[in-house]
Amino acid sequence: MDKDYILEIEGLSKGFPGVQALDKVSFNVERGTIHALVGENGAGKSTLIKILAGIYRADAGNVTLNGQAIAFKTPHEARVAGISVVHQEMKLAEPLSVAENLFVGGILTGRGNLVDWKEMRRRAKEIIDNLGVEIDVRAPVDSLTVAKKQIVEVCRAVNMNCKLMIMDEPSATLTDRELEILFGIAKKLRGEGITIIYISHRLDEIFNLADNVTVLRDGLMVNTVPVRDVTKRRLISMMVGRELGLEYPKEAAQIGDVLLEVKNLVRNGVLHDISFNVRQGEVLGISGLVGSGRTELARAILGIDKIDSGEVYVRGKKKLYRSFREAIKDGLGLIPEDRKTQGLVQIFSVKRNICMVSLDKIIKKGIVSARLEQQYGEEYAKKLRIMTPSMNTQVQYLSGGNQQKVVVTKWMMQNSEILFMDEPTRGIDVGAKTEIYHLINDLVKQGKTVIMISSEMPEILGMCDRIVILHEGKMVGELMRDEATQERIMEKCV
Ligand SMILES: Nc1ncnc2c1ncn2[C@@H]1O[C@H](COP(=O)(O)OP(=O)(O)OP(=O)(O)O)[C@@H](O)[C@H]1O
Ligand SMILES: [Mg+2]
Secondary structure, eight states: OOOOEEEEEEEEEEEETTEEEEEEEEEEEETTOEEEEEOSTTSSHHHHHHHHTTSSOOSEEEEEETTEEEOOSSHHHHHHTTEEEEOSSOOSOTTSBHHHHHTTTSOOBOGGGOBOHHHHHHHHHHHHHHTTOOOOTTSBGGGSOHHHHHHHHHHHHHHTTOSEEEEESGGGGOOHHHHHHHHHHHHHHHHTTOEEEEEOSOHHHHHHHOSEEEEEETTEEEEEEEGGGOOHHHHHHHHHSSOOOOSSOOOOOOOOSEEEEEEEEEETTTEEEEEEEEETTOEEEEEOOTTSSHHHHHHHHTTSSOOSEEEEEETTEEEOOSSHHHHHHTTEEEEOSOHHHHTOOTTSBHHHHHHGGGHHHHEETTEEOHHHHHHHHHHHHHHTTOOOSOTTSBGGGSOHHHHHHHHHHHHHTTTOSEEEEESTTTTOOHHHHHHHHHHHHHHHHTTOEEEEEOSOHHHHHHHOSEEEEEETTEEEEEEEGGGOOHHHHHHHTO
16 A cells, blocks of 8 residues: 655755755655664755755755655745654844743734634643643743743644644653653644654664664665664764764773862852762763753863852862853863853864864964964864864854854863763764764873763763763752663753
8 A cells, every 4th residue: 555645856956166965865754653864974955954044055956845846945835734843053032931932933813813822822732732731821931941842833834724743853852851852742733633853962862762864874875764764873873873882981091089179169159068979980970861960060160160069179279260261271171061052163264173172283383384284174173073064164064963062172272180071972873973982981091080960861871980960959859870770860950
């Protein structure tokens, strides 16, 4: 029997200067299914969905939606035809209320062309209730958590009568519990006949959620298969085109003396009496739900945020960093969580971004050495497999994951003795994740110390020697590597 396809893609190609982002890609999407789209950073996933959503035009190829050829010139045309995208980066009008956001582009008017607020709120509440979540429709969107903002985006798509919903890495910033809610919503929508294209680097999700999966590699379609017919291992090898070693290649390093000690740290209303230490050569994990104070703890230690009481000792000496600059000078570093705003200068080249915080390495006699900059850029880009047409390309043209690799690289190159990594592998593909773990091994083998904040529990369990658990700004537990399990960590987070 012929399958019922909502979307048929044939020979789709799109090039950018220096890269063929999509090269004659063909696959079909069955109606009422969840269809995963996977591939390494820069494989072409976002480009493909931007074409479907009317943001980019394809160079060649045919796309049909419900059997009709389509080539949208604007996102509006795509929405009218029933295609909605839930972007990873929020597109919501932030200061507006939830209800207003659901109707952006189509405010309801009642008699006399007045805005019908009551009806808008009623409809908004109906949609939200139907998805089984609790969100106040009058709340301004910027007061919501990332997870709820995402749910509002989903609701807006539903309100616009969307038939094909595309989610580009929705999970990258969500906690496990929030993910479950999102998965529940996705499955419910599928039950109502909506088709979902789902992009993620977290492969476990694909197995939990999707019916079929398409693998892209370097702009080519490698395979489209039912999820039940593949193993995780097979999927990874299709994505990366080579065999990967261990997923978490943890190597034991020589663990030395205490390098950093935090005593009774308080930041009023945020951090409550936190005490812990880290040793030289150790990888310390900081675990906890989003909002538990993990990032805030790092920022307070590093002098980015003020502390109200408590002490920080580095190499046995009491320190009070008044700025992040001071902490950097003292050998501390941070790979920030919010890389969009804190990590990169979008219009600078890849190599300039990589070398930016380590200018001392490339400045000779007071001027920047172009040769050294190129050399360091290339060396590190190769280590993390950063996909870019050249070292001179502006980072804004790199795929999301490749931009993140640039930030990680930049801080790696700084040679910090104590490096905080806040969600270091978020949005980064499986192959490059492993590369980052190898770099962590290298760092600790050189006697450095890594403090890893991560929402990905397997990564914490796989790479850390010891795990500190935070909950609501308090330290609620500490586990050694050999006693830590996902359950034992979760137990402490409630
Ligand atoms: N506007 C653009 N200008 C130039 N090059 C671009 C542009 N958009 C994407 N590219 C390039 O096209 C290729 C595919 O990028 P795309 O964003 O589709 O990757 P992706 O699969 O979504 O990766 P990620 O997992 O990192 O998000 C990359 O090499 C990227 O640098
Ligand atoms: Mg992308």
